[in-house]
Amino acid sequence: MAELHLKSGRFRAEREADWRRLEVLLGKVETLGAVKLRREELLEIPLLYRQALSSLSVARSISLDQNLTDYLEGLCTRAYFVVYGTRTRLGARIVRFFRHDWPAAVQALWRETLASFLISALAAVAAYVLVRRDGDWFFSFVDAGLAGGRDPMATTAFLRETLYSPATTSEGLSTMATFLFTHNSQVALFAFALGFAFCLPTAALMVMNGAMLGAFLALFFSRDLGFELTGWLMIHGTTELFAIVLAGAAGFSIGWAVAFPGDRTRVDAAGEAGRRAGVVMAGVVVMLLVAGLLEGFARQLIQLDLVRYAIAGLMLAGWLAYFYWPRRVAT
């Protein structure tokens, strides 16, 4: 080795091999995953990481080699995230999500859920009353494309037919289920994300959604098809509407935290609310998947009103029990 007269040079020569070793191990973890490392290698990483950190603080105080301090900063940052950034495996995470996190997050949002539900229900009632009084209101609440001809101009026979479309073939059902699922999920995610703007856009979305429901109900009730329509809607609706109400609640919780952060900073409050709402939202996507399946398959295959009602009731009871049944706090 060449003689070294700079202290910083000697410092580097003594430790460089360890840094290189750490770099190799980090590369392995980042590309192959920690599982592929041998036991000794895994135990080596925290030791080498602490050495590198102390090298970094020494280098900052004795060395003026810019490249060296930059390199050590980069190395320590990478190592820091490998050492402290480890998380539970995905499988375990998913199990914990369904067993504990999701229902707990939904329970924590009960106030927002109630508000979201009341807003939707009020909008539905208002739309119902308005449309019953004057059919023209229908067009203000329901998009023509979505109505698909099911408007006050349609004949009662046609309306009845839309509720009991022939189920001789199952063709197109799975495509429809998938489409409904992706479409609804996108809307729900939107309702959630809009909450950030102080709840108002989310509330507007809830009102629109509720009003649409109310308008449809008014139309079919005016033709004495109300009972049938409710079955047709609710077989998947108990799941889907519940999911949308929860999405709205998640949006509200963020908006509320931003508007009224309490004694925390706005950023902290938003972050905390956001993470809890995120758990609810991940669950909402799952609910919408279930709703999409019910809507795409079950509704088309089952033509009996009472069976439709039974499924709707069972689903609702199931969700309520799953979310709100008192359970022990997980440790």
Place this chain on the structure above:
Amino acid sequence: MTTTGVVNRELVTPEGVDLRLKVASYADRFVALLLDFLILGGGLAVFSLAALLVAGVTDISWMSEVLGVVWLLGAFLGRNFYFVAFEIQSRAATPGKRAMGLRVIAADGGRLTADAVFVRNAMRDVEVFLPLTFLAASGQGVDAALITLGAIWSGVFVVFPLFNRDRRRLGDLAAGSMVVKASRRVLRPDLADAERTVSRSLVFTPAQLDAYGVKELHVLEDVLRANNRKSLAEVATRIRVKINWQGADDLPDLTFLNAYYTGLRGRLESRMLFGHRRKDKFDT
């Protein structure tokens, strides 16, 4: 704060060392997003073509339906989970971010949870797709006014990162995350060791070594590492004049600069050990 300036973010590890992270620049993040969209769009295009091809070749009735389902689900998963799938891995970065040397971290320096990653990407809808819908929408009269208002309103979300110190977007705020520069850096040979046999014979007086401070030393290091002949010559001439160099004239610039770098660094480092870090040449 300027848009190009480097913003440092303090992150003290449990061992008590500040890692001095650098907040990712707007340019890096924008390019990373573009790259990701290109990958996503390209992937979706290839996926659609393959689906169409299979549908055309097989010509079985149920096949088209299966493909329809696969396509819809694929597009949905791509749009919503491409970012999540990459950011929950240990690198915490999408391919675009990796290419730009960025990674997502929890703003408090703790673990970046899967929940946080999900939230920061669920918010992307409002920040990217909402303004795009307003831009694509057209209307007349009241509609036009509403669309304009909507565009302005959603525009606030887009420019949000411009107005906070850590350049966090809305999703980052909701998730408590942020994006930092964490590119790999290569450890290069110590310049004080290079060409030592030649430069050892060159000796500088303390007065000559006191001409500069740390800032100039770092500039000299950059010049030496870049190894561009023109700038080497320029810098060498300036230093020779400044320190009133009387030694050999036929010395190659690189050798001279290397020797001076080593001398200057030795001098500054030993002063630093005695508690004085000389910032630049004006600092006495």
